[in-house]
Amino acid sequence: MPELLQLDAMALTLLGHDIAMLDEADLRRPTPCTGWTVTDLIQHMNERHEAVVAPLLPPVAPADDPCDSFAVTGARWVAAMEQTGDVVELPQQGPIAKDLVLSIHFVDMLVHRWDLSRALGRTCWVPDRFTTPALPIAQRITAPGSPLNGPDGVYRPALATNEALPAIDNIAALLGRAPGWPAE
Numbered sequence: 001m002p003e004l005l006q007l008d009a010m011a012l013t014l015l016g017h018d019i020a021m022l023d024e025a026d027l028r029r030p031t032p033c034t035g036w037t038v039t040d041l042i043q044h045m046n047e048r049h050e051a052v053v054a055p056l057l058p059p060v061a062p063a064d065d066p067c068d069s070f071a072v073t074g075a076r077w078v079a080a081m082e083q084t085g086d087v088v089e090l091p092q093q094g095p096i097a098k099d100l101v102l103s104i105h106f107v108d109m110l111v112h113r114w115d116l117s118r119a120l121g122r123t124c125w126v127p128d129r130f131t132t133p134a135l136p137i138a139q140r141i142t143a144p145g146s147p148l149n150g151p152d153g154v155y156r157p158a159l160a161t162n163e164a165l166p167a168i169d170n171i172a173a174l175l176g177r178a179p180g181w182p183a184e
Contacts, residue, residue, distance in 0.1 A: 004102045005081055011109040011130060012074040018116055019070050027066075031119040032172075032181040038119050042066040045112060049073035051091045052101075056080040077105075103137045104148070107171065110134050114172045118181050124168050131167035138174040149176065 019042060027039040036044070046062070046069045053076045060076070063069040081088075081102060088101045110126060117124035142149045142158045149155040156176025162169075169179040 004099060004106065005078070007130065007133065008081070008102050008106040008109065009078045011106050011113070012078065014126075015109050015113040015116070016071055016074050018113060019067050022067055026120060029119045030182075031115045032177045033115055038116060039066055041112060041115055041119075042070055046070055046073045049077045052088065053077055053080040055089055056084055104141055107134050107138050107141065107175070110168060111138075111172050111175050111177065114168055114177070118177075124166075126166075126168040128167070131171065134171055135167055138171045142174045 022038065027037065027042075029038050030036070031038060031041050033041055033044075043066050046066060050062075050073055053073070057076055057080050060072060063072065081098065084098060086098050087095045088098050090096050090101065110130060113126070114124040140146075142155060147153055149157055159173040159176060159178060161173050162179070165173075165179055173179050
């Protein structure tokens with residue numbers, strides 16, 4: 001398995017573990033994603049995964065529980081990325097280089113894990129093995145002029161980073177999250 005796909009799969013596994021440990025009360029908690037609960041966050045990830053995977057793999061019936069669906073869609077994501085070539089056809093965007101798709105997805109999964117940790121009032125510990133490659137990716141995909149951030153992008157405008165903070169907090173800030181959420 002190529003290194004980027006392996007990192008992405010491991011980030012999905014970390015997030016999947018956290019999601020599997022949720023209880024009903026956790027699902028109603030607000031997240032740093034404005035207006036979203038934990039359930040909304042999980043459903044967003046499930047929908048985006050399936051939108052990308054659908055052209056590549058046979059459909060499956062979604063589970064009633066979004067947490068159970070995440071385990072299935074995460075596994076389907078990895079299987080689809082293993083099977084696809086160098087280009088991935090993204091809905092509403094067309095063909096994109098697989099390495100770019102994996103890079104963005106890898107960072108997204110780390111930041112959604114951060115979102116979930118913040119929603120639960122926990123610190124998000126992420127090994128350097130993940131943050132070391134993720135920080136420059138986050139800097140690149142949110143750099144001025146990137147179509148991914150700002151009013152028409154998928155991310156809110158980047159916030160200031162602070163070297164005194166853990167790397168994952170700075171990655172989240174680059175994707176428009178306030179590192180001190182919910183206080184900020």
